[in-house]
Amino acid sequence: MPELFIDSVNHWFGEREILSSVYINCKIGEVTGLLGRNGCGKSTLLKIIFGSIKPNFKYLNINDKVYKKGYQSKNLSYLPQEDLVPDQIKVSIAIDLLCPKNRAALLKIDLISKYLNTKFHELSGGERRFIECLLMIYSDNQYVLLDEPFSQLSPLFVEELKSHINQVKISKGFIITDHYYKSILGISDRIVLLHNRCNYAIKNEGELVLHGYLPGFTA
């Protein structure tokens, strides 16, 4: 079965170990939610998978092929926390470059058709983020990494994004991280918590309390 997985991730920032023997995987048709406190290494892990950060060690496998950098597979999209598309690019050109096969589906979305000839720097912060999220969700690649897709977005946009992810996930695999944990819990098929440099499979919200991600734990 087609799958993306990364194993034995070890990463240090100077003297501080951020990730130790971390494993995460994502299958087609599945949304993997990645949770963790600030500074636990969620974004770093996504960047390591994508190939923007070189860790001390990792083993990355995408559809039974080993890669040094995920983006070299040409089958992996990544939405960073910062702006994705350069300011001077028009929405229509970004669609042509990032998701030519799904152009028709994107054009059915009101905000996209409204701003088709608008440059990204002319959009508001929320609109820009929403459109960039859509570009990644509808990208031609099979695997999508979304780093805080819901930040800056109004509740209406968050719900719309979730419905788009649900629509396309039949043919794609997603790894999503965000601090809006309820949205992540609602949309994910599996939850992975990064805590104490390691990954934990989470079965219910109570385990998030137990691992100290949510408040309420009393010993």
Added chain:
Amino acid sequence: MSIGLLKKSFLIYKPIFFWNILVSILTSYLFVLKGFAMTDLYSLSLFIKFTGWVSSIGIYFMFYRSTAYFFKNQGMGFRSILRNIILYDWIIFSMILFFIFLCQNFL
């Protein structure tokens, strides 16, 4: 090397392409001024071209931070873009030189 990559690079790196073409025209002009016969002019023109490339790498770095994820999402890394920018510039430079030498007698 592909036309697709050229188009994508040109979208973002227009200033670098135009800068390199300007430098190529200037360099070719020095060649026309019998650069081959006059060693100092010949050296100067090559030095200008080399400086032009160094500057374009500098401009590229300025743009790279804000465009890295955009290109990587299309499967293109830093090296492939830079390699292509220089390769295409070399081709354009050779064409300008060839054209100028071809038409030298008419200039």
